[in-house]
Amino acid sequence: MNDSSFKVGITKTFPCSYLPDEEERLLIAIDERLQNKHSYSILMTEGFRRSGEQSYRPYCPNCNACQSIRVLVNDFSPSKSQKRSLKRNASFTIKHSEQMREYYYPLYENYINTFHQDGSMYPATVQQFESFISSKLTTQLFIETWCEINGIKQLICVAVTDVLTNGLSAVYTFYHPDFKSYGLGRFSILTQIDLCRQLNFPYLYLGYQIDDCQKMNYKNSYFPHERFISSKWLLVERKSSTG
Template identity: 55%
Template structure:
């Protein structure tokens, strides 16, 4: 496989840090065949690009995945499921015009201090959609109103949670947790071993929710290692 390394740029998660990415530069027609293999090796998709952090003096980013076959929701996660039992789940394999207005509102109200602000339609499509890969869209509805979407990539051994966005007015429902639980449940229903959650950075407060799903494994020194339960 062929790879390239980006120039160093300001880290999106840790202040005063620089980051570089290792990017797969194989032809698009071959990326779909190697996507699962690369994800199993700590890579992740963003739009058309498959990448992995490749920083000279920092190893804070660790790919993390939930072992779906061994997962059991905690008491707090059971409360989230109970709180949202009125949400109807549907699964689609194509983008929907109703998604972008919800995404735009979510980015501009919830993540207006992040790199994705302000949201634009071009940024949304270049991030979510992919010529060589068709993600799933896990939709949540309350009384026929779309309230959230989890964009999920399909892998040989599981699913990869690309991004979730939802109605900011419903933040008290813990919809981020709710949609992860839906993706884990989908893995279990289809006998898929893992839900990949992207990268965990322990010093980044916004990422620490990923530790709440146990058991998980982290990709450390080119192998998957079981995370301590009390981390």
């Protein structure tokens, strides 16, 4: 992947979506030779991420706050709060699908239109949903969380996950607003860690950790993990036993 002949693009700078006083710029993998599972997996080890069919990495002029983060699955140990999450949600049924189902969209639309009215994805549309979630770069898994209420089964959460050569990559999670108190976003990470173990994958990639952005700094609570800093993966372990 160090071949200088690979074509990449650099976007113009624009206001950062996460830190209001910063400007954002992206490095885009545009070379057709990078549009496959093997290359996409290598790009992930180099701090890239994807949105739809586009693989990118922050390339900001004056900021390096975005740090790619991945959980070390074989050494992961849940905190006290994560154990409580697993216990609280133990009655839910977890299913896996390799295809995007039509019944995902109403759940996604409800989630976006309830929680993200101030974001670029509002209002949700089918076209936006499909272009954002689906990808031909690699195999996808959709991790479904179901509950049963009065004998009726209800889909309450979907975690969209990419299959890499060395792990899974958590792409996006959306859930029913009525179940917000169950912490389904964080619970879905635990279900993906468990799936990594089932598939004998050493890593779960969680995207970018941004310490100074409240809505993005939940990813650093799964230990041990590694952060991609200055082109190296650096180990971060839990400092105490508090959960």
